[in-house]
Amino acid sequence: MVNILYLMFGNNPQIYCQVIFSVATIRMYHPETAIHIITDAPQYFKRISDQPYFFIHHIPSETLHEWMNTGQKKFIFRAKQKAMEWMISRFPQQPLLYFDSDTFIYQSLTPVFEILEKGNNAVMHEFENLLSKPATKSQRIIWKTTGEKTVASVYISKNHAMWNAGVIGIPAHQNIEALRLAINLSDDLANMLQRNMLVEQMAFSVVLSDVYGLAESKNCVAHCWGNKGEWGEAIQKLYLMSHFENLSFEKELELIKTFDFSSIPIRKKQNNTRVRLINKINNWFRDKHIEYLPQKL
Secondary structure (H helix, E strand, O other): OOEEEEEEOOOOHHHHHHHHHHHHHHHHHOOOOOEEEEEOOHHHHOOOOOOOOEEEEEOOHHHHHHHOEOOOOEOOOHHHHHHHHHHHHHOOOOOEEEEOOOEEEOOOOHHHHHHHHHOOOEEEOOEEEEOOOOOOHHHHHHHHHHOOOEEOOEEOOOOOEEEOOOEEEEOOOOHHHHHHHHHHHHHHHHHHOOOOOOHHHHHHHHHHHHHOOEEEOOOOEEEHHHHHHHHHHHHHHHHHHHHHHOOOHHHHHHHHHOOOOOOOOOOOOOOHHHHHHHHHHHHHOOOOOOOOOOOOO
16 A cells, blocks of 8 residues: 655645645545645644544654755755655555645556556656756756766766656655665755755656666646646635635535646746746836834734
8 A cells, every 4th residue: 555645834825725635636536545744734734634544744843944954054855855754764664655735636546556566666757858968057057067976876877867756656665775865865966066956856866766767657647836826826716615615625525526627737838038027017116105004002
């Protein structure tokens, strides 16, 4: 049986709505799959905490900050790696499937479960590009700094690729060894590179491909990082409707079944010139005569 894991911290209600939406889509297809949420804010999950096969794990904010410490600097995405380590240390005999908050499923996860249970491959969301053929400025810097070198005992070859890390699945065998190697590689990369937003993604991509080989999950999982604004607004609207109609979690599942998943783009590249012009106009024409109510004494 595969364990599913989310990590959620902070106090942004929109992101908590996204997590609950993601969880609900999994529950629709897999009502008896264990879903674990590690969080410093368990109050956001009160309404689902009594549902069967949901497990809410309260982790103090201090622990989360410790998880982000590479030794030389803070790295927020390290908390995701440490949350996975926390889970695997408690359930070492079960495959683990981690989801980012901006993911959801639109088809059954059974094919992904079968890959992880057989143990032949690990899983990430999708293949992006070879590290030796960088697609962005940040990737060019990473390849120039680390390409065909050994970092944290891992040789970075021209055949290694960058995979999207919105979904990460690790089989049960060699799980803790693979995860700790990914953490060590990520720590060294974070301390080597000024721009470290991609190092957790790169570390998982390299280590999991070396230890297991990698398979995609995009045929059943959507990762809406490329159009977060529209998806976040649609999901928030759905939960406002649920709130005003006082729906139970079970009724919410019925509502989500009617959701048109094909109506909103998963990705949408904005025109850079348009973005720059909007920013300039916002700077030129600032709001005036702003007034606030007085604070209570």
